Amino acid sequence: MNSADRNFFAYLDEMNIVTILLPHSYHHGISTTFxxxxxxxxxxxxxxxxxxxEEHFKYIxxxxxxxxFGKLYWIFDEYGGKTDLQIGAVIRTEQFDEKFYYEGNDLGVTFQAGxxxxxxxxxxxxGVKLKLRPSGNGYSEIIKMRREEYGVWSVSLHRELEFFQYSFxxxxxxxxxxxxDPYAKAVxxxxxxxxxxxxxxxxRPRLGIPPLENPVDAIIYETHIRDFTIHPQSGVKHKGLYLGAGEMDTKGPDGDATGLSYVKDLGITHxxxxxxxxxxxxDELNPAKQYNWGYNPLHFxxxxxxxxxxxxxxxxxxxxxxxxxxxxxSQGLGVIIDVVFNHVYIREQSSFEKIVPGYYFRHNDIGLPSNGTGVGNDIASERRMVRKFIVDCVRYWLEEYRVNGFRFDLMGxxxxxxxxxxxxxxxxxxKGILIIGEGWNLNTPLPAAQKAIIANQAxxxxxxxxxxKFRDIIKGSTFNLFDKGYAIGNEHLVDAAIEVITGSIGFTKKSTRVFNTPQQSxxxxxxxxNHTLWDKLNGCYSETDPAIRKKYHRLATAIVLLSQGIPFLHSGQEFFRTKQGDGNSYRSPDVINQLDWERKSKYKENxxxxxxxxxxxxxYSCFRMRTAEEICAHIQALSFPAPVAGCYYQLPKEEVVLVINPSTKTQMITLPEGEWGVLANxxxxxxxxxxxxxxPQYLVEPISLNVLLKK
Structure with missing residues (x-):
């Protein structure tokens, strides 16, 4: 029934509630019976x-x-007018979720007994039909599916269907x-x-890696399949492809390692x-023509x-x-994949919206799709079949591809x-699967207490x-290019820096606590x-000697690596990665996004x-403590003249001092008693x-991090 043929509209909004809209133009919008x-x-x-x-009377x-459900209903008024009963807000009720929750693990395509x-x-x-087409240009076949319990439709075929294309x-x-098919494994x-x-x-034969004892033992290196090898001097044969990212023994023009061999040598874990x-x-058929980070999910x-x-x-x-x-x-490294379960590319065109309209997405008080993600839709993870989809998908990537962790985009x-x-x-x-996410508090219609945000870390x-908090205190605000953090010259943040260096667990005072354990940070x-650190420094210190910018950059990266918690590096950060000042390169060309292997050679010393x-x-395990209690028991903040920050780590097998001087002046400090060897300066x-x-006196060079080990 076309909307033009309808005299009025009717929606099932709860299991026993129908909402009817009669326009003023139809019997003045008045009917006494339905x-x-x-x-x-x-x-x-x-x-x-x-x-x-507006121009209607609304009847509840x-x-x-x-x-x-699954049957067509008609609504009649007192004049004999009729309209079909459309599925409305009922799909967003708890009763609907309970009635139609399906526990089975066989959605999509499965194979049983031939x-x-x-x-x-x-x-x-x-009604649901299966549309089948042989690969190539064969004619499509349409096959009726049968409705079963819990709103599942099914059909089984005794045929060899490998390579057949299908849709519903x-x-x-x-x-x-x-x-x-939302569960399609191949497309x-x-x-x-x-x-x-x-x-x-x-x-393939299983090639697992030993599980981490604790998440703080991880060192994460973030990259993008295409960025990783697309540079002309990457030395990789299959540039920008899965195969290229896995090529071993590749070399740049200087004869030094690039790609996976380089990352293995760097020492990261994931x-x-x-x-x-x-x-x-x-366009997968012309990939060189466009670039994208990949946050436009189509098929999960x-x-x-x-x-x-x-x-x-x-x-x-x-x-x-x-x-x-x-x-x-094979190199002993783990793989974490970035998963985007918070939204889809275009809601109206997504399989979710076509199959169960309105169910998979959150709606606001007036029934419009919410937009906490900023891309037009928010996935309603609190609904039981949406939650099931997310859990099923994570399970699939673990079992089928044997990944070692997940990074949840916009986890909030x-x-x-x-x-x-x-x-x-x-x-x-x-064991040892890492799960990390962006716990930003976004404007989505989910009660605050239910959001997977930093405030709910417990x-x-x-x-x-x-x-x-770590990012903004050490580097400065991500959203203000010229705001400086502790590591790049803001001398007023000494106490705040000590707090984040010790895991953001309330080390300096409980009121500053962000997390209960370091493994959460x-x-x-x-x-x-946003901007790379190098590009931010170019903004903050455009007139300054590049050597000073490099020192600030090195200091900020060093603090990341020696703080309590899980260190995270952006690929190329170790050789001052630049995107030529582009602060949002999600679809910028390769020349902006590529990992510049010549730059790696240029800054080999760093x-x-x-x-x-x-x-x-x-x-040294003092930089990888497991609990807040351990941190508080074994770390002592040292009192040095501002802006120098210091920590004294006292463990049974090692005593270490960390000293940071973010100023452009040499600073004289007094060390704890004993003889100290320099591990880093x-x-x-x-x-x-x-x-x-x-x-006891030690001269701390400008813009430097120092690690001293007690003899």
Whole structure:
């Protein structure tokens, strides 16, 4: 029934409530009786409220009995006029969620006893059909699906269907829509159709890595599949692709390592990739023409095709991504993937909205989609089948691709119950899986107490969060290019710096506490978002000698690596990565986003210094304490003339002093009693001490971090 044919509109807004809108132009918007009919059954509607809104009268009506979802209902008025009953806000009720929650693990395509089984959760649909097409240009076949319990539709076929393309045709509110399976494991180029593949054909021997003893033992290195190797001098054959990111023994023009071999040598423990599930923004058949970070999710279970050698072959992206992950594992490194469960690319075009309109997204008080993400839609993670989808998807990436962690984009949109379910599922499958996320408090219609945000860190204790307090105190505000943090010259932040260096656990005073344990604090001064640290320094110190800017940069990065918590580096940070001042390069060209391997050669000395700091962190457990109690018991803040900050670490097997001087002047300090060997200063960073200091006085060079080990 077209909207033009309807005299009025009717919506099922609760399990027993129908809302009817009669326009003034239709019998002046007045009717004293309504009833509902399906087949030969007639149910009277009781008007409980009538109000006038704009050009309509709105009737809230109640009825006895139960609606049979999957059946078409008609609403009649006293004049014999009729309209179809559309599915309205009922889908956002707790009763709907309870009635249609499906526990099965067989949504999408599964294989059983020679059959290919298709299942789709579409409780509000009155009809669902499977559309099948052989690969190539064969004719499509349309097959009716059968409605089962909990709103699941299914069909099983005794046929060999490998490489067949498929989609679902869904009839909701008398409108047919075509949608790709939300559980599709493989897709055609640009994600236009799902593809049936036999995943056992992509199976590889397991190459796991030993699990971390504690998240604070991780050192995360964030990069992007394409950025990592696309530079002309990367020495990589398959530039910008999964295979390229996994190539070993590649060299730049100076003969030194690039790519994965370089990262292994750097000493980090985990590579974190920006989204690599199927996303919009890059034409997979012409990937060189466009660039995108990947925060436009289309299909959550299928890998992105623009990183594959052949995006038209559904196996290419699966096999090549698995090979990449295995290559990284072979080097003893873990893989963290950036997952974007907070929104979809375009709500109206998403499979979620086509299959169960209105269910998967949050709506505000007036029924419009909310926009806490800033991209037009917020995923309603608190709904049971949305939560199930997220947990199922995480489980799939763990089991099928054997990743070692997840970074949740805009995690503050999601709810704490969902995040704890994710954590619980990960723990049931493997040890040492890292989960970190952006716990920003965004304007989405979810009660504050339910949001997976930093303020609720105690409710999600096993999940790390990006510490924006650390970032802003050490570097300065991300949103004000000229605001300076402690490490780049703000001498008023000594106490605040000590607080974040000791894990943001309330070390200096309880009121400053952000987290209960150091493993919750992901410490960083730079990531893919916003200006790189080098570009910020160019803004803050445009007239200053570049050598001074390098010192500030080195100091800020050093503080990240030696603070309590989980250190996080942006790829290229160790060689002063620049994006030429571009503060939002999500679709800027390769020349802006690429990892510049020539720059790595140019600043080799700084790379070596960062490598030394990484080794110091890994060698000395005082920089990787497990609990707030341990930190408070074994660290003492040293009293030095401002702006010098100092910490004294006293453990049974090691005594270490950390001294930071962010000023441009040399500072004289008095060390605790004893003989001290220098592990790191303004020139070098090593795990064995040299230059032993026997006198209590120590000269701290300008803009430097110093690590001293007691003999």
């Amino acid at each position: 009833y509902m009919a399906a087949d030969s059954d007639k149910t009277p509607l009781v008007i409980v409220e009538k109000t006038e809104i 009506c109640q009825f006895e009995g139960e609606i049979s 059959q290919t089984c298709f299942k789709l959760w579409a409780p509000t649909a009155t 045709l869904v009839l909701v509110n008398q409108e047919w829509r075509e949608a790709v 055609t180029a640009n994600g236009e159709q799902g593809v049936i593949v036999l995943l056992e054909k992509t199976a 590579i974190e990739f920006l989204p690599l599930n199927d996303f919009a923004g890059v 279970h299928a890998p992105e095709g623009s990183y594959a050698t052949n995006p038209s072959d559904p196996y290419s992206r699966i096999n090549e991504l698995k090979k990449l992950i295995d290559q990284i594992h 949109i999601l709810d704490v119950t969902t995040m704890n379910e994710v954590r619980k599922n990960c723990d049931s499958l493997a 409710k999600i204790p096993e999940i790390g969060q990006f510490n924006d 992901v410490n960083y001064v730079e990531c893919h978002d 790379v070596e210094y960062i490598k030394g700091l990484i080794k110091i962190r890994q060698e 303004h020139q070098f960073a090593k795990t064995t001490a040299k230059d032993f200091i026997k006198e």
